[in-house]
Amino acid sequence: MSEKHIDEISGVETTGHEWDGIRELNNPMPRWWVWTFCATILWAVGYAILYPSIPMIKDTTKGLLGFSSRAELQQQVQVAKAAQTQFEQQIAAKTVSEIDADPSLREFAIAGGASAFKVNCAPCHGSGATGGPGFPNLNDDDWLWGGDLTSIQKTISHGIRFDGDTDTHVSEMPAFAEILQPAQIRAVAAYVWGLTNKPSDPALAEAGRQVFADNCAACHGQDAKGNIDMGAPNLADAIWLKGSGEDAIVRQVTAPKHGVMPAWSARLGQSTVKELTVFVHSLGGGK
Structure with a gap:
């Protein structure tokens, strides 16, 4: 039987393995760690027996307890x-x-x-x-x-x-390109925009006041605050559905876009x- 080698620096027994003059110290794992490791193995085996865990070709083992996460x-x-x-x-x-x-x-x-x-x-x-x-x-x-x-x-x-x-709610704004002249449409757009913002041309906006009264007030009201019975939007609250600005208003007055919401x-x-x-x-x- 060969004599055990003790490392001179640490005083710990070596395993007898040596690589390029370097010896491996024989430091076993602490007992509490070893027993914990063994316990986890036993736990895994018990779990595999009691619960569904081992995959088969088309299913898994059912386990003695018959537990099913899907049923739960x-x-x-x-x-x-x-x-x-x-x-x-x-x-x-x-x-x-x-x-x-x-x-x-x-x-x-x-x-x-x-x-x-x-x-x-x-x-x-x-x-x-x-x-x-x-x-x-x-x-x-x-x-x-x-x-x-x-x-x-x-x-x-x-x-x-x-x-x-x-x-269903039904309302449609007519295409005023067939009713008004382009100058009138530009004027009424300036007037509507001027209700909540500064118009590009105050004189043009003032001219659009009469155009609005003659063509738009029947639905939107004389004060331009809309009419929920007709689905006519409030034009005096700075909230714009189809786009804001005089150009956007011109486009909507000229050829209106009408949205659809399903029932x-x-x-x-x-x-x-x-x-x-x-x-x-x-x-x-x-x-």
């Missing part, structure tokens, strides 16, 4: 649906005003409406409902067809200029429409 998830979903049923039934039976007046129902409706909004409405109105060119901002107080709960519900239910619903009642059902209504109204712009 289904149970949790069923419990959640059962808890929601009472709220869903109340929402189906009550009006949007009654839902909004009930704190618990309102909270539930806002949560459900927010979810439905992200899936169905955000592509046009934006994830924050701030809108974009041609798509209205739902956070402000500018409502073409009314911003109270009942009006919002009707708009969501039946849409705007949607051919598939006979109760959502048939697709989503009245309960979801009510939730959307309460959610949109809660954004702060509802009246």
Whole structure:
């Protein structure tokens, strides 16, 4: 039996291995670490026996306990649906005003409406409902067809200029290129822009006042504050749907663009429409 070699510097026995004059010290792992490592092995073996874990060709081992994460998830979903049923039934039976007046129902409706909004409405109105060119901002107080709960519900239910619903909102601004001279259109654009901004030519804007009174006031009102019964926008609030500036107004007066919003009642059902209504109204712009 060869004599054990002891390292002169550390005083630790070496393993007997030597590489280029360098010897390996024999420093075994601490006992507590070894026992912990063995325990983890035993734990893994026990887990593999008790729970589904070992992959097979088409499935996995079932485990002695018969646990299934999918079955557990289904149970949790069923419990959640059962808890929601009472709220869903109340929402189906009550009006949007009654839902909004009930704190618990309102909270539930806002949560459900927010979810439905992200899936169905955000592509046009934006994830924050701030809108974009041609798509209205739902956070402000500018409502073409009314911003109270009942009006919002009707708009969501039946849409705007949607051919598939006979109760849809319908309004169309005529193409004034066929009615007015280009100089008149430029004048009325200057007047409308001057309601909230400084017009490029004050004299031209003043001339457009009469053009507006003769051709536009019937829908937009003498004060240009719009008419929700006709879907005519307020022109005196500095909120522009189709673009701001005199040139943009000229283009809209000359050849108007008319947006289309689908009717959502048939697709989503009245309960979801009510939730959307309460959610949109809660954004702060509802009246």
